[in-house]
Amino acid sequence: MEYLEKWIMELAAEQGGVVRRSQLLDGGLTIGQIQRRRRSGLVEAINKFSYKIFEPQNHMDLLRGALVALPQGVVSHQSAAILHAFPTAPPSNPTVTVHHRGTHQFPGVTVRRCDDLDPQDTTLVRGLKSTTVERTVVDLAPWVSEWFLDRMTQDLIIDRRMSMDRFTEVVNRVARRGKSGSAALRSLLMARGDGNIMGQSELERLGGKLLLDPALPTFIPQYPIPWDDDKTWDHAAPGYLLALEWDSRKWHASVEAMDSDRQRDREAQAHGWLLLRFTWIDVTRRPLYVVREIKKVLAQREPQSRIS
Incomplete structure:
Protein backbone atom coordinates (compact mmCIF):
# COMPACT_ATOMS: atom_id res chain seq x y z
CA MET A 1 0.00 0.00 0.00
CA GLU A 2 2.92 2.32 0.71
CA TYR A 3 4.14 1.78 -2.84
CA LEU A 4 0.68 2.65 -4.18
CA GLU A 5 0.59 5.89 -2.17
CA LYS A 6 4.00 6.87 -3.51
CA TRP A 7 2.92 6.10 -7.06
CA ILE A 8 -0.21 8.24 -6.75
CA MET A 9 1.77 11.21 -5.40
CA GLU A 10 4.40 10.93 -8.12
CA LEU A 11 1.73 10.71 -10.82
CA ALA A 12 -0.09 13.73 -9.41
CA ALA A 13 3.18 15.70 -9.26
CA GLU A 14 3.68 15.12 -13.00
CA GLN A 15 0.10 16.19 -13.75
CA GLY A 16 -0.34 19.39 -11.78
CA GLY A 17 -1.77 17.67 -8.70
CA VAL A 18 -4.54 15.92 -10.67
CA VAL A 19 -5.15 12.26 -11.59
CA ARG A 20 -7.81 10.61 -13.69
CA ARG A 21 -10.22 8.03 -12.29
CA SER A 22 -9.10 5.60 -15.01
CA GLN A 23 -5.48 6.01 -13.91
CA LEU A 24 -6.32 5.12 -10.31
CA LEU A 25 -8.25 2.04 -11.45
CA ASP A 26 -5.43 0.98 -13.77
CA GLY A 27 -2.99 1.46 -10.89
CA GLY A 28 -4.81 -1.08 -8.72
CA LEU A 29 -7.33 0.93 -6.70
CA THR A 30 -10.89 -0.31 -6.56
CA ILE A 31 -13.98 1.89 -6.90
CA GLY A 32 -14.62 1.35 -3.20
CA GLN A 33 -11.11 2.50 -2.26
CA ILE A 34 -11.50 5.63 -4.39
CA GLN A 35 -14.83 6.42 -2.73
CA ARG A 36 -13.33 5.97 0.75
CA ARG A 37 -10.51 8.35 -0.17
CA ARG A 38 -13.08 10.92 -1.25
CA ARG A 39 -14.98 10.61 2.01
CA SER A 40 -11.79 10.92 4.06
CA GLY A 41 -10.65 14.00 2.10
CA LEU A 42 -7.55 12.37 0.60
CA VAL A 43 -8.81 13.18 -2.89
CA GLU A 44 -11.20 15.87 -4.14
CA ALA A 45 -13.46 15.24 -7.10
CA ILE A 46 -13.07 17.81 -9.90
CA ASN A 47 -15.54 16.07 -12.17
CA LYS A 48 -16.67 12.46 -12.60
CA PHE A 49 -13.47 11.66 -14.50
CA SER A 50 -10.73 13.21 -12.31
CA TYR A 51 -9.55 14.02 -8.79
CA LYS A 52 -7.30 16.60 -7.20
CA ILE A 53 -4.62 15.10 -4.95
CA PHE A 54 -3.00 18.41 -3.96
CA GLU A 55 -3.19 22.07 -4.96
CA PRO A 56 -1.35 23.13 -8.14
CA GLN A 57 1.70 25.29 -7.41
CA ASN A 58 1.94 27.56 -10.44
CA HIS A 59 0.68 28.47 -13.94
CA GLY A 193 -0.10 40.61 -46.17
CA ASP A 194 -0.80 40.22 -49.87
CA GLY A 195 -3.41 42.96 -50.05
CA ASN A 196 -2.80 46.59 -50.95
CA ILE A 197 -0.78 48.61 -48.53
CA MET A 198 -0.26 52.29 -48.08
CA GLY A 199 2.74 53.45 -50.11
CA GLN A 200 5.88 54.52 -48.27
CA SER A 201 5.66 58.07 -49.61
CA GLU A 202 2.05 58.39 -48.44
CA LEU A 203 2.92 57.06 -44.99
CA GLU A 204 5.85 59.48 -44.76
CA ARG A 205 3.51 62.31 -45.70
CA LEU A 206 1.04 61.40 -42.97
CA GLY A 207 3.85 60.90 -40.48
CA GLY A 208 5.31 64.26 -41.45
CA LYS A 209 1.96 65.93 -40.74
CA LEU A 210 2.08 64.59 -37.18
CA LEU A 211 5.50 66.22 -36.76
CA LEU A 212 3.98 69.66 -37.35
CA ASP A 213 2.82 69.65 -33.73
CA PRO A 214 4.04 73.02 -32.36
CA ALA A 215 5.44 71.33 -29.26
CA LEU A 216 7.92 69.35 -31.40
CA PRO A 217 11.24 70.59 -32.78
CA THR A 218 11.82 70.73 -36.52
CA PHE A 219 12.21 67.30 -38.12
CA ILE A 220 14.12 67.24 -41.44
CA PRO A 221 12.76 64.80 -44.05
CA GLN A 222 15.10 62.36 -45.80
CA TYR A 223 17.94 63.25 -43.44
CA PRO A 224 21.33 61.74 -44.51
CA ILE A 225 22.72 59.26 -42.00
CA PRO A 226 25.90 61.01 -40.74
CA TRP A 227 28.13 57.92 -40.99
CA ASP A 228 26.57 56.56 -44.20
CA ASP A 229 26.02 59.26 -46.84
CA ASP A 230 24.31 56.83 -49.23
CA LYS A 231 21.40 56.25 -46.86
CA THR A 232 18.79 58.47 -45.22
CA TRP A 233 16.28 58.38 -42.39
CA ASP A 234 12.68 59.31 -43.13
CA HIS A 235 12.81 62.21 -40.62
CA ALA A 236 15.35 63.40 -38.08
CA ALA A 237 15.79 66.08 -35.45
CA PRO A 238 19.60 66.34 -35.49
CA GLY A 239 19.65 68.73 -32.57
CA TYR A 240 18.36 65.89 -30.40
CA LEU A 241 20.10 63.04 -32.26
CA LEU A 242 16.65 61.56 -32.83
CA ALA A 243 15.64 59.82 -36.08
CA LEU A 244 12.28 58.42 -37.22
CA GLU A 245 11.38 55.70 -39.70
CA TRP A 246 7.86 54.96 -41.00
CA ASP A 247 7.37 51.26 -41.72
CA SER A 248 4.88 50.45 -44.49
CA ARG A 249 6.31 47.12 -45.60
CA LYS A 250 4.45 43.86 -45.91
CA TRP A 251 5.42 41.09 -43.50
CA HIS A 252 6.40 38.43 -46.04
CA ALA A 253 8.65 40.88 -47.92
CA SER A 254 10.27 42.44 -44.89
CA VAL A 255 11.95 39.75 -42.79
CA GLU A 256 15.45 40.30 -44.22
CA ALA A 257 14.90 44.05 -44.35
CA MET A 258 13.88 44.08 -40.71
CA ASP A 259 16.98 42.12 -39.78
CA SER A 260 18.89 44.93 -41.49
CA ASP A 261 16.82 47.47 -39.53
CA ARG A 262 18.02 45.95 -36.28
CA GLN A 263 21.60 46.44 -37.43
CA ARG A 264 20.82 50.08 -38.30
CA ASP A 265 19.27 50.53 -34.84
CA ARG A 266 22.47 49.27 -33.23
CA GLU A 267 24.62 51.53 -35.42
CA ALA A 268 22.51 54.54 -34.49
CA GLN A 269 22.86 53.75 -30.81
CA ALA A 270 26.63 53.32 -31.17
CA HIS A 271 26.81 56.87 -32.61
CA GLY A 272 24.66 58.35 -29.86
CA TRP A 273 21.47 58.54 -31.94
CA LEU A 274 18.07 57.07 -31.08
CA LEU A 275 16.00 55.62 -33.92
CA LEU A 276 12.22 55.29 -33.43
CA ARG A 277 10.05 53.22 -35.77
CA PHE A 278 6.31 53.58 -36.30
CA THR A 279 3.98 51.42 -38.38
CA TRP A 280 0.97 52.21 -40.54
CA ILE A 281 -1.30 51.28 -37.60
CA ASP A 282 0.56 53.72 -35.36
CA VAL A 283 0.18 56.57 -37.85
CA THR A 284 -3.36 55.93 -39.05
CA ARG A 285 -5.03 54.50 -35.95
CA ARG A 286 -2.94 55.90 -33.08
CA PRO A 287 -1.58 59.30 -34.15
CA LEU A 288 -1.76 60.70 -30.61
CA TYR A 289 0.37 57.78 -29.42
CA VAL A 290 3.03 58.61 -32.04
CA VAL A 291 3.25 62.26 -30.99
CA ARG A 292 3.18 61.34 -27.30
CA GLU A 293 6.02 58.82 -27.69
CA ILE A 294 8.17 61.33 -29.58
CA LYS A 295 7.57 63.99 -26.92
CA LYS A 296 8.40 61.51 -24.17
CA VAL A 297 11.71 60.64 -25.81
CA LEU A 298 12.58 64.29 -26.45
CA ALA A 299 11.96 65.12 -22.79
CA GLN A 300 14.67 62.60 -21.90
CA ARG A 301 17.26 63.85 -24.41
CA GLU A 302 19.35 66.98 -24.08
CA PRO A 303 19.66 69.26 -27.14
CA GLN A 304 23.05 68.77 -28.78
CA SER A 305 25.44 71.66 -29.49
CA ARG A 306 26.79 69.72 -32.46
CA ILE A 307 25.71 66.86 -34.63
CA SER A 308 27.61 63.58 -34.27
Whole structure:
Protein backbone atom coordinates (compact mmCIF):
# COMPACT_ATOMS: atom_id res chain seq x y z
CA MET A 1 0.00 0.00 0.00
CA GLU A 2 2.92 2.32 0.71
CA TYR A 3 4.14 1.78 -2.84
CA LEU A 4 0.68 2.65 -4.18
CA GLU A 5 0.59 5.89 -2.17
CA LYS A 6 4.00 6.87 -3.51
CA TRP A 7 2.92 6.10 -7.06
CA ILE A 8 -0.21 8.24 -6.75
CA MET A 9 1.77 11.21 -5.40
CA GLU A 10 4.40 10.93 -8.12
CA LEU A 11 1.73 10.71 -10.82
CA ALA A 12 -0.09 13.73 -9.41
CA ALA A 13 3.18 15.70 -9.26
CA GLU A 14 3.68 15.12 -13.00
CA GLN A 15 0.10 16.19 -13.75
CA GLY A 16 -0.34 19.39 -11.78
CA GLY A 17 -1.77 17.67 -8.70
CA VAL A 18 -4.54 15.92 -10.67
CA VAL A 19 -5.15 12.26 -11.59
CA ARG A 20 -7.81 10.61 -13.69
CA ARG A 21 -10.22 8.03 -12.29
CA SER A 22 -9.10 5.60 -15.01
CA GLN A 23 -5.48 6.01 -13.91
CA LEU A 24 -6.32 5.12 -10.31
CA LEU A 25 -8.25 2.04 -11.45
CA ASP A 26 -5.43 0.98 -13.77
CA GLY A 27 -2.99 1.46 -10.89
CA GLY A 28 -4.81 -1.08 -8.72
CA LEU A 29 -7.33 0.93 -6.70
CA THR A 30 -10.89 -0.31 -6.56
CA ILE A 31 -13.98 1.89 -6.90
CA GLY A 32 -14.62 1.35 -3.20
CA GLN A 33 -11.11 2.50 -2.26
CA ILE A 34 -11.50 5.63 -4.39
CA GLN A 35 -14.83 6.42 -2.73
CA ARG A 36 -13.33 5.97 0.75
CA ARG A 37 -10.51 8.35 -0.17
CA ARG A 38 -13.08 10.92 -1.25
CA ARG A 39 -14.98 10.61 2.01
CA SER A 40 -11.79 10.92 4.06
CA GLY A 41 -10.65 14.00 2.10
CA LEU A 42 -7.55 12.37 0.60
CA VAL A 43 -8.81 13.18 -2.89
CA GLU A 44 -11.20 15.87 -4.14
CA ALA A 45 -13.46 15.24 -7.10
CA ILE A 46 -13.07 17.81 -9.90
CA ASN A 47 -15.54 16.07 -12.17
CA LYS A 48 -16.67 12.46 -12.60
CA PHE A 49 -13.47 11.66 -14.50
CA SER A 50 -10.73 13.21 -12.31
CA TYR A 51 -9.55 14.02 -8.79
CA LYS A 52 -7.30 16.60 -7.20
CA ILE A 53 -4.62 15.10 -4.95
CA PHE A 54 -3.00 18.41 -3.96
CA GLU A 55 -3.19 22.07 -4.96
CA PRO A 56 -1.35 23.13 -8.14
CA GLN A 57 1.70 25.29 -7.41
CA ASN A 58 1.94 27.56 -10.44
CA HIS A 59 0.68 28.47 -13.94
CA MET A 60 2.14 25.34 -15.53
CA ASP A 61 0.66 23.08 -12.85
CA LEU A 62 -2.77 24.58 -13.49
CA LEU A 63 -2.41 23.89 -17.20
CA ARG A 64 -1.22 20.32 -16.64
CA GLY A 65 -4.05 19.67 -14.21
CA ALA A 66 -6.65 21.16 -16.53
CA LEU A 67 -5.54 18.96 -19.44
CA VAL A 68 -5.78 15.88 -17.22
CA ALA A 69 -9.27 16.80 -16.02
CA LEU A 70 -10.42 17.95 -19.47
CA PRO A 71 -9.21 15.23 -21.88
CA GLN A 72 -10.26 17.24 -24.95
CA GLY A 73 -8.59 20.39 -23.67
CA VAL A 74 -5.86 22.30 -25.45
CA VAL A 75 -3.67 25.07 -24.02
CA SER A 76 -4.71 28.21 -25.87
CA HIS A 77 -4.82 32.01 -26.03
CA GLN A 78 -2.39 33.80 -23.67
CA SER A 79 -1.20 30.54 -22.09
CA ALA A 80 -0.30 29.15 -25.51
CA ALA A 81 1.57 32.38 -26.24
CA ILE A 82 3.58 31.82 -23.05
CA LEU A 83 4.26 28.18 -23.95
CA HIS A 84 5.45 29.22 -27.42
CA ALA A 85 7.56 32.01 -25.85
CA PHE A 86 6.02 34.80 -27.93
CA PRO A 87 8.28 37.89 -27.95
CA THR A 88 5.18 39.88 -26.97
CA ALA A 89 2.34 38.20 -25.08
CA PRO A 90 -0.46 39.73 -23.01
CA PRO A 91 -0.75 38.56 -19.39
CA SER A 92 -3.66 36.37 -18.37
CA ASN A 93 -4.94 33.55 -16.20
CA PRO A 94 -4.11 30.00 -17.31
CA THR A 95 -6.34 29.31 -20.32
CA VAL A 96 -7.40 26.18 -22.20
CA THR A 97 -9.95 25.54 -24.94
CA VAL A 98 -12.36 22.58 -25.15
CA HIS A 99 -14.99 21.54 -27.66
CA HIS A 100 -18.22 23.43 -27.02
CA ARG A 101 -19.97 20.20 -25.95
CA GLY A 102 -17.23 19.16 -23.53
CA THR A 103 -16.77 19.66 -19.80
CA HIS A 104 -15.76 23.26 -19.32
CA GLN A 105 -14.80 23.92 -15.73
CA PHE A 106 -11.52 23.68 -13.84
CA PRO A 107 -10.70 25.72 -10.71
CA GLY A 108 -8.25 28.57 -11.39
CA VAL A 109 -8.29 28.12 -15.17
CA THR A 110 -10.21 30.02 -17.83
CA VAL A 111 -11.87 27.40 -20.03
CA ARG A 112 -13.03 28.60 -23.44
CA ARG A 113 -15.22 26.60 -25.79
CA CYS A 114 -15.19 26.42 -29.58
CA ASP A 115 -16.32 24.14 -32.39
CA ASP A 116 -13.70 24.92 -35.04
CA LEU A 117 -10.41 23.71 -33.54
CA ASP A 118 -8.96 21.52 -36.26
CA PRO A 119 -6.33 18.88 -35.31
CA GLN A 120 -3.88 20.63 -37.66
CA ASP A 121 -4.13 23.68 -35.38
CA THR A 122 -2.68 21.82 -32.40
CA THR A 123 0.83 20.72 -31.48
CA LEU A 124 2.85 19.53 -28.49
CA VAL A 125 4.88 22.12 -26.59
CA ARG A 126 6.84 21.12 -23.48
CA GLY A 127 4.73 17.98 -23.27
CA LEU A 128 1.40 19.84 -23.35
CA LYS A 129 -1.14 19.85 -26.17
CA SER A 130 -1.36 23.43 -27.37
CA THR A 131 -2.66 25.50 -30.25
CA THR A 132 -0.07 26.21 -32.94
CA VAL A 133 1.62 29.60 -33.16
CA GLU A 134 -0.66 30.66 -36.03
CA ARG A 135 -3.88 29.55 -34.32
CA THR A 136 -2.77 31.19 -31.07
CA VAL A 137 -2.44 34.55 -32.83
CA VAL A 138 -5.90 34.12 -34.37
CA ASP A 139 -7.40 33.21 -30.98
CA LEU A 140 -5.84 36.27 -29.34
CA ALA A 141 -7.24 38.70 -31.93
CA PRO A 142 -10.48 39.45 -30.02
CA TRP A 143 -8.60 40.09 -26.78
CA VAL A 144 -5.85 42.51 -27.84
CA SER A 145 -5.77 45.84 -29.66
CA GLU A 146 -5.13 45.93 -33.40
CA TRP A 147 -1.84 47.68 -32.68
CA PHE A 148 -0.76 44.89 -30.30
CA LEU A 149 -1.89 42.26 -32.82
CA ASP A 150 0.26 43.87 -35.51
CA ARG A 151 3.34 44.09 -33.28
CA MET A 152 2.92 40.53 -31.99
CA THR A 153 2.53 39.08 -35.49
CA GLN A 154 5.40 41.13 -36.86
CA ASP A 155 7.72 39.96 -34.06
CA LEU A 156 6.85 36.30 -34.75
CA ILE A 157 7.50 36.66 -38.48
CA ILE A 158 10.77 38.54 -37.98
CA ASP A 159 11.93 35.83 -35.55
CA ARG A 160 10.92 33.22 -38.15
CA ARG A 161 8.54 31.62 -35.68
CA MET A 162 5.62 31.91 -38.11
CA SER A 163 5.27 32.10 -41.88
CA MET A 164 2.96 34.48 -43.69
CA ASP A 165 1.50 31.64 -45.79
CA ARG A 166 0.58 29.47 -42.78
CA PHE A 167 -0.90 32.43 -40.91
CA THR A 168 -2.99 33.48 -43.92
CA GLU A 169 -4.29 29.92 -44.35
CA VAL A 170 -5.45 29.74 -40.72
CA VAL A 171 -7.08 33.17 -40.87
CA ASN A 172 -8.95 32.30 -44.09
CA ARG A 173 -10.14 29.03 -42.57
CA VAL A 174 -11.11 30.25 -39.09
CA ALA A 175 -11.88 33.99 -39.28
CA ARG A 176 -15.43 33.72 -40.56
CA ARG A 177 -17.89 36.60 -40.78
CA GLY A 178 -19.30 37.53 -37.38
CA LYS A 179 -16.60 35.73 -35.39
CA SER A 180 -14.99 38.02 -32.85
CA GLY A 181 -11.59 39.28 -34.00
CA SER A 182 -12.12 38.33 -37.66
CA ALA A 183 -12.41 41.91 -38.89
CA ALA A 184 -9.13 42.89 -37.21
CA LEU A 185 -7.36 39.85 -38.68
CA ARG A 186 -8.60 40.50 -42.20
CA SER A 187 -7.75 44.18 -41.94
CA LEU A 188 -4.25 43.19 -40.86
CA LEU A 189 -3.81 40.80 -43.77
CA MET A 190 -4.96 43.44 -46.24
CA ALA A 191 -2.50 45.93 -44.84
CA ARG A 192 0.51 43.72 -44.13
CA GLY A 193 -0.10 40.61 -46.17
CA ASP A 194 -0.80 40.22 -49.87
CA GLY A 195 -3.41 42.96 -50.05
CA ASN A 196 -2.80 46.59 -50.95
CA ILE A 197 -0.78 48.61 -48.53
CA MET A 198 -0.26 52.29 -48.08
CA GLY A 199 2.74 53.45 -50.11
CA GLN A 200 5.88 54.52 -48.27
CA SER A 201 5.66 58.07 -49.61
CA GLU A 202 2.05 58.39 -48.44
CA LEU A 203 2.92 57.06 -44.99
CA GLU A 204 5.85 59.48 -44.76
CA ARG A 205 3.51 62.31 -45.70
CA LEU A 206 1.04 61.40 -42.97
CA GLY A 207 3.85 60.90 -40.48
CA GLY A 208 5.31 64.26 -41.45
CA LYS A 209 1.96 65.93 -40.74
CA LEU A 210 2.08 64.59 -37.18
CA LEU A 211 5.50 66.22 -36.76
CA LEU A 212 3.98 69.66 -37.35
CA ASP A 213 2.82 69.65 -33.73
CA PRO A 214 4.04 73.02 -32.36
CA ALA A 215 5.44 71.33 -29.26
CA LEU A 216 7.92 69.35 -31.40
CA PRO A 217 11.24 70.59 -32.78
CA THR A 218 11.82 70.73 -36.52
CA PHE A 219 12.21 67.30 -38.12
CA ILE A 220 14.12 67.24 -41.44
CA PRO A 221 12.76 64.80 -44.05
CA GLN A 222 15.10 62.36 -45.80
CA TYR A 223 17.94 63.25 -43.44
CA PRO A 224 21.33 61.74 -44.51
CA ILE A 225 22.72 59.26 -42.00
CA PRO A 226 25.90 61.01 -40.74
CA TRP A 227 28.13 57.92 -40.99
CA ASP A 228 26.57 56.56 -44.20
CA ASP A 229 26.02 59.26 -46.84
CA ASP A 230 24.31 56.83 -49.23
CA LYS A 231 21.40 56.25 -46.86
CA THR A 232 18.79 58.47 -45.22
CA TRP A 233 16.28 58.38 -42.39
CA ASP A 234 12.68 59.31 -43.13
CA HIS A 235 12.81 62.21 -40.62
CA ALA A 236 15.35 63.40 -38.08
CA ALA A 237 15.79 66.08 -35.45
CA PRO A 238 19.60 66.34 -35.49
CA GLY A 239 19.65 68.73 -32.57
CA TYR A 240 18.36 65.89 -30.40
CA LEU A 241 20.10 63.04 -32.26
CA LEU A 242 16.65 61.56 -32.83
CA ALA A 243 15.64 59.82 -36.08
CA LEU A 244 12.28 58.42 -37.22
CA GLU A 245 11.38 55.70 -39.70
CA TRP A 246 7.86 54.96 -41.00
CA ASP A 247 7.37 51.26 -41.72
CA SER A 248 4.88 50.45 -44.49
CA ARG A 249 6.31 47.12 -45.60
CA LYS A 250 4.45 43.86 -45.91
CA TRP A 251 5.42 41.09 -43.50
CA HIS A 252 6.40 38.43 -46.04
CA ALA A 253 8.65 40.88 -47.92
CA SER A 254 10.27 42.44 -44.89
CA VAL A 255 11.95 39.75 -42.79
CA GLU A 256 15.45 40.30 -44.22
CA ALA A 257 14.90 44.05 -44.35
CA MET A 258 13.88 44.08 -40.71
CA ASP A 259 16.98 42.12 -39.78
CA SER A 260 18.89 44.93 -41.49
CA ASP A 261 16.82 47.47 -39.53
CA ARG A 262 18.02 45.95 -36.28
CA GLN A 263 21.60 46.44 -37.43
CA ARG A 264 20.82 50.08 -38.30
CA ASP A 265 19.27 50.53 -34.84
CA ARG A 266 22.47 49.27 -33.23
CA GLU A 267 24.62 51.53 -35.42
CA ALA A 268 22.51 54.54 -34.49
CA GLN A 269 22.86 53.75 -30.81
CA ALA A 270 26.63 53.32 -31.17
CA HIS A 271 26.81 56.87 -32.61
CA GLY A 272 24.66 58.35 -29.86
CA TRP A 273 21.47 58.54 -31.94
CA LEU A 274 18.07 57.07 -31.08
CA LEU A 275 16.00 55.62 -33.92
CA LEU A 276 12.22 55.29 -33.43
CA ARG A 277 10.05 53.22 -35.77
CA PHE A 278 6.31 53.58 -36.30
CA THR A 279 3.98 51.42 -38.38
CA TRP A 280 0.97 52.21 -40.54
CA ILE A 281 -1.30 51.28 -37.60
CA ASP A 282 0.56 53.72 -35.36
CA VAL A 283 0.18 56.57 -37.85
CA THR A 284 -3.36 55.93 -39.05
CA ARG A 285 -5.03 54.50 -35.95
CA ARG A 286 -2.94 55.90 -33.08
CA PRO A 287 -1.58 59.30 -34.15
CA LEU A 288 -1.76 60.70 -30.61
CA TYR A 289 0.37 57.78 -29.42
CA VAL A 290 3.03 58.61 -32.04
CA VAL A 291 3.25 62.26 -30.99
CA ARG A 292 3.18 61.34 -27.30
CA GLU A 293 6.02 58.82 -27.69
CA ILE A 294 8.17 61.33 -29.58
CA LYS A 295 7.57 63.99 -26.92
CA LYS A 296 8.40 61.51 -24.17
CA VAL A 297 11.71 60.64 -25.81
CA LEU A 298 12.58 64.29 -26.45
CA ALA A 299 11.96 65.12 -22.79
CA GLN A 300 14.67 62.60 -21.90
CA ARG A 301 17.26 63.85 -24.41
CA GLU A 302 19.35 66.98 -24.08
CA PRO A 303 19.66 69.26 -27.14
CA GLN A 304 23.05 68.77 -28.78
CA SER A 305 25.44 71.66 -29.49
CA ARG A 306 26.79 69.72 -32.46
CA ILE A 307 25.71 66.86 -34.63
CA SER A 308 27.61 63.58 -34.27
